[in-house]
Amino acid sequence: MEQLRSIHEFGQFQERLRAERNVTMSTLVIPAGTCGQASGANGLVRIAKRELLGRKLTDRIQLRITGCHGFCEMEPSVLIEPRGTFYPKVDLSGMVRIIDAVARNQVIQDLLLVDSVSGTAIERQADIPFFKKQARALLSKNEKVDPIRIHDYIENRGYASMARVLAEMKPEQVVEEVKASGLRGRGGAGFPTGSKWEMLAKQPNHRDKFIICNADEGDPGAYMDRSVLEGNPHCIIEGMIIGAYATGATRGVLYVRNEYPLAIKHLIIALRQARELGLLGHQILGTDFSFDMDLVRGAGAFVCGEETALIRSIEGKMGEPHQRPPYPVQRGIDGKPTLVNNVETWANIPLLFELGAEKFTQVGSKKNAGTKIFSLVGKIKNTGLVEVPMGMTIGEIVYGIGGGPSTSAPIKAVQTGGPSGGCIPASKFDLPIDYESLKESGSIMGSGGMIVMDENTCMIDVAKYFMKFLKDESCGKCFTCRKGTQRMYEILDDIAMGRGTPVQLDLLEELASIVKDTTMCGLGQTASNPVLSTLRYFREEYLEHIEHHRCPAHVCKALITYSVNEKCTGCGLCRRSCPSEAITGEKKKPHQIDTSKCTKCDVCRSVCKFDAVTVV
Amino acid sequence: MNGVPVSVEEGMTVLEAARFLGFPIPTLCHMDGLTPYGACRLCVVEIGEGEKAKLVSSCTYPVEEGLHLRTASSRVIKARKMILELLLASCPQSKTIQDLASAHAINQQRFRQEHEDCILCGRCVRMCEEQMAAKAIGFRGRGEKRSLGTPFDKNSEVCRQCGGCIYVCPACELRCTYTTPEQVICGGCQNISPPCIEKETFDDMMCYMAPCVACEIKKD
Numbered sequence: 001m002e003q004l005r006s007i008h009e010f011g012q013f014q015e016r017l018r019a020e021r022n023v024t025m026s027t028l029v030i031p032a033g034t035c036g037q038a039s040g041a042n043g044l045v046r047i048a049k050r051e052l053l054g055r056k057l058t059d060r061i062q063l064r065i066t067g068c069h070g071f072c073e074m075e076p077s078v079l080i081e082p083r084g085t086f087y088p089k090v091d092l093s094g095m096v097r098i099i100d101a102v103a104r105n106q107v108i109q110d111l112l113l114v115d116s117v118s119g120t121a122i123e124r125q126a127d128i129p130f131f132k133k134q135a136r137a138l139l140s141k142n143e144k145v146d147p148i149r150i151h152d153y154i155e156n157r158g159y160a161s162m163a164r165v166l167a168e169m170k171p172e173q174v175v176e177e178v179k180a181s182g183l184r185g186r187g188g189a190g191f192p193t194g195s196k197w198e199m200l201a202k203q204p205n206h207r208d209k210f211i212i213c214n215a216d217e218g219d220p221g222a223y224m225d226r227s228v229l230e231g232n233p234h235c236i237i238e239g240m241i242i243g244a245y246a247t248g249a250t251r252g253v254l255y256v257r258n259e260y261p262l263a264i265k266h267l268i269i270a271l272r273q274a275r276e277l278g279l280l281g282h283q284i285l286g287t288d289f290s291f292d293m294d295l296v297r298g299a300g301a302f303v304c305g306e307e308t309a310l311i312r313s314i315e316g317k318m319g320e321p322h323q324r325p326p327y328p329v330q331r332g333i334d335g336k337p338t339l340v341n342n343v344e345t346w347a348n349i350p351l352l353f354e355l356g357a358e359k360f361t362q363v364g365s366k367k368n369a370g371t372k373i374f375s376l377v378g379k380i381k382n383t384g385l386v387e388v389p390m391g392m393t394i395g396e397i398v399y400g401i402g403g404g405p406s407t408s409a410p411i412k413a414v415q416t417g418g419p420s421g422g423c424i425p426a427s428k429f430d431l432p433i434d435y436e437s438l439k440e441s442g443s444i445m446g447s448g449g450m451i452v453m454d455e456n457t458c459m460i461d462v463a464k465y466f467m468k469f470l471k472d473e474s475c476g477k478c479f480t481c482r483k484g485t486q487r488m489y490e491i492l493d494d495i496a497m498g499r500g501t502p503v504q505l506d507l508l509e510e511l512a513s514i515v516k517d518t519t520m521c522g523l524g525q526t527a528s529n530p531v532l533s534t535l536r537y538f539r540e541e542y543l544e545h546i547e548h549h550r551c552p553a554h555v556c557k558a559l560i561t562y563s564v565n566e567k568c569t570g571c572g573l574c575r576r577s578c579p580s581e582a583i584t585g586e587k588k589k590p591h592q593i594d595t596s597k598c599t600k601c602d603v604c605r606s607v608c609k610f611d612a613v614t615v616v
Numbered sequence: 617m618n619g620v621p622v623s624v625e626e627g628m629t630v631l632e633a634a635r636f637l638g639f640p641i642p643t644l645c646h647m648d649g650l651t652p653y654g655a656c657r658l659c660v661v662e663i664g665e666g667e668k669a670k671l672v673s674s675c676t677y678p679v680e681e682g683l684h685l686r687t688a689s690s691r692v693i694k695a696r697k698m699i700l701e702l703l704l705a706s707c708p709q710s711k712t713i714q715d716l717a718s719a720h721a722i723n724q725q726r727f728r729q730e731h732e733d734c735i736l737c738g739r740c741v742r743m744c745e746e747q748m749a750a751k752a753i754g755f756r757g758r759g760e761k762r763s764l765g766t767p768f769d770k771n772s773e774v775c776r777q778c779g780g781c782i783y784v785c786p787a788c789e790l791r792c793t794y795t796t797p798e799q800v801i802c803g804g805c806q807n808i809s810p811p812c813i814e815k816e817t818f819d820d821m822m823c824y825m826a827p828c829v830a831c832e833i834k835k836d
Contacts, residue, residue, distance in 0.1 A: 301758060303758070318755065322654075322676075323654055323672070323673065323676040323677065325677075325678060325680075326678075471759055471760060472758075472759050472760065473758070473759060474758070474759040474760075475758055475759065475762075476736065476755075476757070476758055476759045476760070476761075476762030477653075477654075477655050477736075477738075477762075478654070478655060478657055479655060479656050479657055479699065479702070479703070479735065479736070479737075480657045480699060480702070482736070482759060482760070482762065483702045483705075483706060484702070485759075486760060487702065487705075487727055490727070490728060503726065504726075507726050507727075510698065511698065514694065514695050514698040514699070517660075517670070517671045517691065517695055518657045518660050518671050518695045518699065519657070520654060520657075520672075520673065
């Protein structure tokens with residue numbers, strides 16, 4: 001690729017790509033992010049290539065392999081542009097039929113998505129309720145771009161914001177624009193991005209300044225950043241170049257967790273292509289501005305998502321947070337001024353400059369501008385990534401976009417913010433999603449994980465799960481965090497096993513609030529949130545476990561018993577399926593479960609066709 | 617500080633300032649001559665006002681212009697008591713911890729009793745690195761699995777057997793092994809309600825000191 005040596009040359013290059021694009025030719029768009037590949041998208045890609053080449057259709061049908069589009073429940077899916085036809089859960093034979101239909105400009109009715117409410121098939125993606133109610137400012141770009149082809153990105157107005165900023169704006173103006181937009185950090189704390197940039201810009205310019213992209217997404221169940229890293233790595237690079245120009249940063253670092261190999265691969269390719277074209281590196285697009293960045297891989301620690309621990313990890317030391325002040329903006333990597341922002345924050349920057357600060361504020365709510373990507377998972381019909389304007393209510397997301405519960409059991413609560421967040425009960429689903437409301441109700445926005453729970457989820461089990469995670473991931477420096485999480489887990493385990501006492505419940509609450517107060521870093525300070533919020537809204541479940549040794553959701557294994565009821569026909573299926581050989585009975589006669597051998601694995605209840613296994 | 621307007625040298629930490637002015641703040645992982653670490657959290661003080669009030673470790677917090685802080689507010693005292701309770705639940709045999717506990721009138725311990733030798737305060741690591749310039753021991757592992765030792769647990773080539781690490785350790789320094797009331801050093805064990813008395817709560821308990829002092833007293 002020829003290096004572009006001026007902003008003017010870049011503009012012409014972009015214009016040429018846009019003019020050459022054939023917008024009327026049909027395109028098969030196959031999302032092949034990590035989740036897409038796991039569900040079989042690679043097979044579809046293989047068939048597409050085989051059919052298109054074998055049947056000589058390449059002059060009539062294009063193929064675009066992209067990152068995740070967000071509707072993970074329906075993957076592997078295929079999108080047909082420009083018509084917008086959406087085919088969910090496509091298998092290999094279905095793929096052949098689809099290519100055939102596209103070649104003849106037809107739609108296959110029996111392969112379309114059937115709306116669960118109306119019962120009718122929906123053809124266009126834009127009409128599907130899951131997509132219709134979102135505000136897909138960032139995720140829609142994933143559909144248009146093949147992440148390893150920089151030309152796709154440039155064709156879709158990529159790097160235009162950067163070119164405009166370098167050509168027309170001074171660094172102070174860039175900072176002012178970000179401040180005016182009201183963009184807040186998407187990593188969880190929601191600190192105003194413009195103010196952070198201003199702080200770094202004010203630091204002296206005579207030595208190195210760093211900007212870091214925090215891609216250590218560690219929350220269990222959160223994969224929003226992964227979809228942007230895999231599907232559209234260039235928007236992050238562009239955002240960081242603009243950020244470096246605004247603040248005077250000399251070097252950038254992309255800190256990506258090692259558990260995202262596809263993201264790392266795509267970022268390495270993207271960086272190389274950007275450098276080749278002259279969009280990154282020495283004298284970008286022929287201006288005096290030089291900036292480059294390195295990729296640093298994480299080593300498997302959740303605590304390294306905390307900014308001071310992240311900086312230590314980059315320096316090559318053990319990931320341990322340290323006291324702030326001094327803040328990273330004053331003393332960061334090797335003691336030099338450093339700014340840390342989340343992936344989604346950086347991804348919003350090119351968009352901000354494309355729209356302008358004023359238009360950017362028009363999406364979202366007061367003090368919470370823009371959109372946020374959430375990973376909607378759990379007991380929900382439409383699992384996937386959803387991008388919504390800030391201020392949309394939880395109920396709208398869970399029912400309007402998520403489609404409601406995945407089983408017949410009603411939804412009980414939603415956990416936001418991962419292990420640092422708390423649960424919000426169904427009675428509060430009219431709360432808008434913004435930083436302040438969520439904090440008031442005992443949770444946090446966090447990085448955007450949203451786990452939906454129904455009546456069959458035990459809140460003690462949930463608190464125990466998160467506490468185990470935090471206990472394992474605590475760095476161990478602060479005594480209160482290390483011992484506190486251990487002891488809280490111990491007490492929750494006692495309660496789940498039926499050994500809990502009322503004294504322990506009070507002790508749990510006291511310990512939780514002291515761990516929150518005294519620990520130095522965010523991990524410890526928010527470690528108590530799962531416990532405190534489940535105690536606040538679901539105290540009766542705790543009391544059931546302690547006083548009556550019962551688990552109302554039938555989850556805690558030590559407190560439940562399996563038995564066969566009168567519906568049993570003696571078919572023997574459970575007897576044959578039981579891994580512990582705990583079920584006995586003669587053919588066509590009611591069976592029994594030996595509770596001393598039963599391990600509560602739930603296989604018998606799930607295989608029984610007569611609903612004859614009861615759990616109490 | 618505590619409502620009294622004070623002025624100290626720039627560059628001091630809050631703990632140094634408090635000690636200079638005579639306000640007592642308990643510490644465990646802090647030691648004069650070693651860089652502050654902030655691991656034990658005992659030295660927390662409350663700064664800020666109203667909703668923004670929070671607890672920070674005074675050994676690592678630098679003094680600032682206009683800072684308002686309280687060294688013994690109820691929030692601070694509650695925190696210290698719980699931290700000491702947790703310390704006793706892990707490392708009851710350390711005299712330093714027993715003394716601190718009795719000074720704060722801790723008379724209960726509601727957790728499952730453990731008997732660890734190390735509270736991971738890091739004094740030995742800092743002693744070895746900063747004062748003895750050997751850097752033979754360090755931290756490994758994370759969370760529960762965090763421990764102290766030499767790299768790969770091999771005999772250290774740089775260790776000069778100076779004994780500095782043992783000297784500064786609060787867990788093994790002057791370990792109180794006396795079990796009769798007349799001989800006890802600090803009297804702390806007389807203030808703790810031993811777990812054997814509360815057998816209903818934890819029945820897989822083992823009393824560390826045999827014969828136990830509390831049992832001796834009860835006999836009378």
